[in-house]
Amino acid sequence: MKIRPLQDRLIVKRIGDEEKSKGGIIIPDTAKEKPMEGLVIAVGKGKRTDDGKLIGLDVKEGDRVLFGKYAGTDVKIDGEELLIMREDDILGIIEK
Amino acid sequence: MKIRPLQDRLIVKRIGDEEKSKGGIIIPDTAKEKPMEGLVIAVGKGKRTDDGKLIGLDVKEGDRVLFGKYAGTDVKIDGEELLIMREDDILGIIEK
Amino acid sequence: MKIRPLQDRLIVKRIGDEEKSKGGIIIPDTAKEKPMEGLVIAVGKGKRTDDGKLIGLDVKEGDRVLFGKYAGTDVKIDGEELLIMREDDILGIIEK
Amino acid sequence: MKIRPLQDRLIVKRIGDEEKSKGGIIIPDTAKEKPMEGLVIAVGKGKRTDDGKLIGLDVKEGDRVLFGKYAGTDVKIDGEELLIMREDDILGIIEK
Amino acid sequence: MKIRPLQDRLIVKRIGDEEKSKGGIIIPDTAKEKPMEGLVIAVGKGKRTDDGKLIGLDVKEGDRVLFGKYAGTDVKIDGEELLIMREDDILGIIEK
Amino acid sequence: MKIRPLQDRLIVKRIGDEEKSKGGIIIPDTAKEKPMEGLVIAVGKGKRTDDGKLIGLDVKEGDRVLFGKYAGTDVKIDGEELLIMREDDILGIIEK
Amino acid sequence: MKIRPLQDRLIVKRIGDEEKSKGGIIIPDTAKEKPMEGLVIAVGKGKRTDDGKLIGLDVKEGDRVLFGKYAGTDVKIDGEELLIMREDDILGIIEK
Numbered sequence A, B, C, D, E, F, G: 001m002k003i004r005p006l007q008d009r010l011i012v013k014r015i016g017d018e019e020k021s022k023g024g025i026i027i028p029d030t031a032k033e034k035p036m037e038g039l040v041i042a043v044g045k046g047k048r049t050d051d052g053k054l055i056g057l058d059v060k061e062g063d064r065v066l067f068g069k070y071a072g073t074d075v076k077i078d079g080e081e082l083l084i085m086r087e088d089d090i091l092g093i094i095e096k
Helices: none
Strands: A002-005 A009-015 A036-043 A064-067 A073-077 A080-086 A090-095 B002-005 B009-015 B036-043 B064-067 B073-077 B080-086 B090-095 C002-005 C009-015 C036-043 C064-067 C073-077 C080-086 C090-095 D002-005 D009-015 D036-043 D064-067 D073-077 D080-086 D090-095 E002-005 E009-015 E036-043 E064-067 E073-077 E080-086 E090-095 F002-005 F009-015 F036-043 F064-067 F073-077 F080-086 F090-095 G002-005 G009-015 G036-043 G064-067 G073-077 G080-086 G090-095
Touching: A002 A009, A002 A036, A002 A073, A002 A080, A009 A064, A009 B090, A073 B090, A090 G009, A090 G073, B002 B009, B002 B036, B002 B073, B002 B080, B009 B064, B009 C090, B073 C090, C002 C009, C002 C036, C002 C073, C002 C080, C009 C064, C009 D090, C073 D090, D002 D009, D002 D036, D002 D073, D002 D080, D009 D064, D009 E090, D073 E090, E002 E009, E002 E036, E002 E073, E002 E080, E009 E064, E009 F090, E073 F090, F002 F009, F002 F036, F002 F073, F002 F080, F009 F064, F009 G090, F073 G090, G002 G009, G002 G036, G002 G073, G002 G080, G009 G064
Parallel strands: none
Antiparallel strands: A002 B090, A009 A036, A009 A080, A036 A064, A064 A090, A073 A080, A090 G002, B002 C090, B009 B036, B009 B080, B036 B064, B064 B090, B073 B080, C002 D090, C009 C036, C009 C080, C036 C064, C064 C090, C073 C080, D002 E090, D009 D036, D009 D080, D036 D064, D064 D090, D073 D080, E002 F090, E009 E036, E009 E080, E036 E064, E064 E090, E073 E080, F002 G090, F009 F036, F009 F080, F036 F064, F064 F090, F073 F080, G009 G036, G009 G080, G036 G064, G064 G090, G073 G080
16 A cells, blocks of 8 residues: 655654653653654655645655654554655755 | 535545544544545535636545545535545545 | 625525524534535625636535535525525535 | 725614613624624725735625624714724625 | 834824723723724835835825724824824724 | 844844833833834845845834834844844834 | 755754753743854755745855744754754844
């Protein structure tokens, strides 16, 4: 199964271990709100301008990206936990 | 009876079993907010740009789509439970 | 007496029996928020774009429409209970 | 004394008797929120579009109009109670 | 000392006696919210449209205007209490 | 050290003595909210319109300006207390 | 590892010692909200106008900038604490 994100959305697979607060209590520790790293799995065709022109995305499949911890919506596809978010939620692209 | 959705709206038929919280209490479990799958039954003609141009939708009849659990408005047509939502509520198109 | 709605507004006459909560208490039952059916009695000339162009409405007199239960403003004209709403409050047109 | 309303504003004189809640207590009765009837006394020159073009109003002096009970600002001119409101507050024009 | 208001702002001198609530307590009496009369002392050059064009104001120096009681900012210039407000706060021009 | 403000921002040096509420308690006295006078020390290059054109500011270095008491952000540059604000926070230019 | 910020975002490295409130209690002292100084490490390609044109940033790599204390998102890259913010959060460029 494959998902094609609409418009300026993209699908991201989280990278690295995500420390979760055991017991579900939100811990107001700024360190926990640090951006997370992910791999772009699929991108939408882009955003329409006010007069209908299509503007492609800057982020492309395979990019490693940084995004806010609470960005996007969780999706489980074929047993894999992914995220669908808008390109505007991406803070930057990681170049190694 | 058939409904023709207006503008950038579409009619979606839910697919799969929807786990409901028995007793109507909202359970703050992130797993319950995972997107849902649906089949597009009808689409509107599109959205008007600021200068009146009509931009057709990316989603078309027959598409299998992902959308947020609380997206759209429930409609009962000929005894069938459907959803009317805007294309912007669609997260992605499922390609199998 | 006749009302000519302004801009993108239209006048709708409700169809079907409307279940009201006896005693005026709001019952948080999702079934009560299902869209309602109505007949379009009159439509405005349309909406102006940002540069002043007039865009006519998609809905026309005589259309049977679906709209949210709480859409629009109630008007009593010649003893008849009608609704004035914007076209954007119309979810879809019913084709039988 | 005469008032020339600015832009998309107009001056309206209420028609008909207005039921007021004796004692000033707001009674949450939907019947009390039904639109009111008025006579347009004066209209502004219109609204400017984003690029400075002037779009005249659809409502003109002498029109009988429907408007929400709480629309506009009360003005007392030469002892007469009038209302200054924007054209967007007008729900429709009454044609008899 | 003279003030040149910027953009779509204007300087207004109140006319007539202003009833103040003695003791500073706000009295929720609608009569107290009736518009006030003023004389326009100075006007700005106008508002820029989205593409940078300058649109002059409709109100000019010497106009007698109506404005909401709580519109604008009080300024004391050379011992005189004046008001700086935006043209959009002006309800109408008084023609006698 | 010199600061070059970005876009439609400007740097202002307060003129005149500023009455402060001793003890840090906010006194809800309208007289305390009267605009303040300042000298423009530096101005940005201007604001971009929606299609990318640059519109220069109306306020220029050396202008004496009026602004709201709580406008802008305090900056301490070389021991001097200055303010960085947007041109839109300037109420008017003082001409003596 | 290098981060390429998207659109109108930039990466800033704080300069100077940052006084933190020991114990995590927020101290409502205006002196604590004074802008902070930083060095621009990387800039995005710019912002898209409504019709899709790309407008480059005014701030460039190597600029020393002033920004609000609470602007941006903290990122830790290769053990170094950096900030990703939008150009609009930059108050001015420091020229020495």
